[in-house]
Structure formats: C-alpha cells, structure tokens
Amino acid sequence: MRVISVIGSSSANEEEYEVAYRLGKELARRGIVVLCGGRTGVMEAVCKGAKEEGGLTVGIMPSYDGHEANPYVDIKINTGMNWNRNPIVVASGDMVVAIGGHYGTLSEIAYALILGKLVVGYRTHRVEGVKEVGSLDEILKEVDAFYSC
C-alpha cells in the first residue's frame, strides 16, 4: 500500500484546515493511505477528507489508548510515548506533506530529513531540504511525480 504522512499543527487555522481537508480527499481518491499524528487541526482535516472519499486513515497516537484520536482515524497506533512518537509518523510514510505547524511539526520535518524522505512544505517552517509549494495543486503534483517515478 502507498502511504503518505501528513503533518501540521493541532491548532490549524481555517485555511490550513481547508487545504489539509482537500488533500485528504485527493489522497483517498488515489487510493493512498493517510497517516498522521491522529489529533486535531491539520491531522483531523486530512483524515476527515480521506474518510469522505472512502479512504483509509492511520493515527500514530501519543497515548496508550488512543482516546485523543480525532473521529476520522480508522487505525490507532497507540504508542504511549507522547511527543516521542513523532519520528514514527514520518518514518511510516513514503513521503511527507507538511501544512503549517509549530515545534512538533518542526521535529517531524527534521526527522523526515534525517531519514532522507521527500518533504513537501505548505506554509510551514523554512528548513533547507524541504520542497516549498504554494497551493494544493502543487502538493498534488509532487505526490503524483513521486509515485510515478
């Protein structure tokens, strides 16, 4: 199965939420599994979009019981490791899309780059090695190019 990690803030603004939501729909239409940190904000939006198109969603949860999962997570991976779950989120995707985000997202970007993953960034931290894009269309172009390689 193809899996993309989507990362971003748990307190996304309206515009980030909308982009993540539409990204979730598009990934699901392509049959790509959406994997994320399983919480609110960007994580909720991308899962919600994916579910509305019949996609499959995976949440890498901070707790041992996944109680904090958003309602659109199908499979909860319960780590019990709090923030230390972050490297698992990016290691489990074929590539990574970052939308907005704060320090948690920054730690994930850093781990994705350590692991040599393609990181596509939309209005996120400016880090050397991240491929910055300015629209959902550009994110999708990167996704499609990645898998056609």
Next chain:
Amino acid sequence: MRVISVIGSSSANEEEYEVAYRLGKELARRGIVVLCGGRTGVMEAVCKGAKEEGGLTVGIMPSYDGHEANPYVDIKINTGMNWNRNPIVVASGDMVVAIGGHYGTLSEIAYALILGKLVVGYRTHRVEGVKEVGSLDEILKEVDAFYSC
C-alpha cells in the same frame, strides 16, 4: 475498526505457524484488522492467513524503513526503535493473542497486562493474568466473546 494484536515467536514451529495462519483467516473473515510485529514466524503466518481472506494487516516494524516486513504486511509502521517497539504492538490492539514465543513475546505479554488488556495465550509463557487456551477454536471463542461484550 476492530484490531487484534497477535504476538509470538519469529521462529515459530510448524504447529504454531499453522494455528497463527488459520487465526489470520478467521480474523479477516470477521473483518478484524490483524496487527503484529511484522516479521517472520507467527507474525508472518497470521498476516498470510489474513491476506488470503482479503483482510487488512499492520506491522509495527523495528526498523526505520520496514525492509524486514514479511510480504503479507499491508501497512508498515516504521518505528526505528528495535525491540522497544514491543509495547506499541500490544497497546494498539483491542485484545492480544499470544502463540508460542520467546523473550520478545514475554515482554509483550508483560506490557499487555500492564495496560490491562485481555491476553489469550496458546502454548506461550505461563504468566498470571494470561487466559490459557488449548486450540484455535478456544482462541476464537475468546475473540467472539470479547467483541460481543
């Protein structure tokens, strides 16, 4: 989604392999996701059985890239944490089935009991708190009873 963690040795004997394989089939028929450590032996057998019935399988992998996954793992959760992934395996299932197994399995049984999970054991370590059973049918009875509660 309903998810069951299946644990056991990476070097299962023929009989353990057969039970795990048939368990995988039965779980898939019930629409239950099979989650395991993603490697050989019992983990491979249960994934193989599940896939032959069109089920969904998740492997919690020791490495960062999941190269060690058996061919029947659909979704690889790449932890990069080696043996330290074990608590995640049991925390992510609604209940746990142990088939045979060595020290890795023992660590998982211990974590499952710490977390208050039902652990059904088939020819595995004798630990207070594990519900011992003697056949695949008895495993399935426990599974069905668990979800009908």
Next chain:
Amino acid sequence: MRVISVIGSSSANEEEYEVAYRLGKELARRGIVVLCGGRTGVMEAVCKGAKEEGGLTVGIMPSYDGHEANPYVDIKINTGMNWNRNPIVVASGDMVVAIGGHYGTLSEIAYALILGKLVVGYRTHRVEGVKEVGSLDEILKEVDAFYSC
C-alpha cells in the same frame, strides 16, 4: 564506570525494601553506579542505600520532567515515554538485579534476557534464564563474580 540496573516493584513489601536498601549500600561501597526506574519501592530503597554510602544514582524516568523521581535520584533521565522506558533501564546496566516486582519488572526481565544480560533474581518472576538467589549475600556474590570475570 560500572553500572548495575536494579529493578523491582514500585510497591515493595518491607522485606524487599530492606534487601534493596542494603544492596544500594553495598553497590555504593564498591563504587558501582545504581541505575533504576527512579520511582518508589525497590527503586527508592536501592537509591536511598546508595546515597547513604556516597554513591551515585541514576533514574530512568517515565515523564518528561522527572517530577515522580524519588528523593535519592541524582541524575534524572527524563524519557517522556511512560512504561516504554523499561528497556532503557536494563540496557544501561552491565548486569541486572531484580527484587520482587510485578508486570513492569517482568517486562524488564524479558528485555534483559533479549539483550543477553545476566539477570540475578531475588523473589521475583520465575523465568528461564534468570539466576535465582535467596539472599543479599548471594546477590553480592553474583555481582562480585561478574566484575572479576
């Protein structure tokens, strides 16, 4: 530096507490660092004993800030990983001494054996591979034999 991991229940009974306390004293007299899970019970007792003899103690803490450390921990390693810290406790000692204990201790014994550590057990889980002893003197004989090898 020589480091021994001491594991056991956070709710030790009086006798376990006494043995762990006296073990801490003896380890400190030998210049051996005491490493443990940093909490109450056996962990507190062994740290207390070590400090009374001027020893050095290390606690591998479940939380990110070590607030749950007993007062005799010198160096807090704050993992933020809750129970998932257990493999770190045993991996960081040259050898392991288990005194009493419940499921957390069982997970640590399992990890110690996975990693090929000598595990000396005093009134703890009966697991193949653990060297069972019946007194503090016998624990110390194992410690002294280990380092003189």
Next chain:
Amino acid sequence: MRVISVIGSSSANEEEYEVAYRLGKELARRGIVVLCGGRTGVMEAVCKGAKEEGGLTVGIMPSYDGHEANPYVDIKINTGMNWNRNPIVVASGDMVVAIGGHYGTLSEIAYALILGKLVVGYRTHRVEGVKEVGSLDEILKEVDAFYSC
C-alpha cells in the same frame, strides 16, 4: 544535581569543537553534569573538556550497548532507539546549549522548545524561541543567569 544538555553535530568543524570543548571545561568547573548524545563531534568535545576538569558526563546512546560512545562518556544510557533518543537528550537537561548541528540537532531544538526549555544557540539553526549567542562567554552568561534565577 544540575545537568545541562549540549547538542550539536557529530561532525563538528574545528571551531565548533573548540567551543564545545571549552564549554565542557567550564561546566565541569561549575559542578554541572554534561549530558549529550554521546557520540563524536560536539558531543565528544564537550565530554572531553568536562573530563579534563574532573566533571561527570552522561551519553544518551542510540544503540543497546553504547559501543558508539566517545571515550569521555562516564555513564552510557543505552536506548536502542537510534535517532528516537533525541527527545530524551533535551528532556534530561535543565537547559540546552546547541552548537552548530544538522537535522539531528534541529530535531532536538524542536523538542526542547516543545518542552519549554531554555535553548541557547551558537551558530546553529535559526528557530524562533532559540536565544542566539555569538561566543563562549555569552553561553556561560546564559548558564550562570539560568542557575542564579
């Protein structure tokens, strides 16, 4: 005990190595424990400096056996978690000093800021929330101010 986490690249340039080495000496003179990732570069330099002044050093190691520790690490905390050990490095210090560094250091800076730690940065990643300084003297001023508060 007072503990400072020192982070930075495993492949430090000469100037970074020198600053880290002198920082290690100064921390040891103040009786502050040096905690780091235990490897080469900045980590080796700061441990070397600390040991030359009789200080105590702790390395949070990627492996299960600490074979990769630099020769100046007193106490090896063997995590077996590879890069996932990074949050433990910063969580275990009262404050954090970053000297140079690549993506691993960036992940540690992100975690330190998540956890609300003071991060003093010398020629490292520019991240909002990091207190940038330009010399060893300025690092030490921050250290002294931190503990006198």
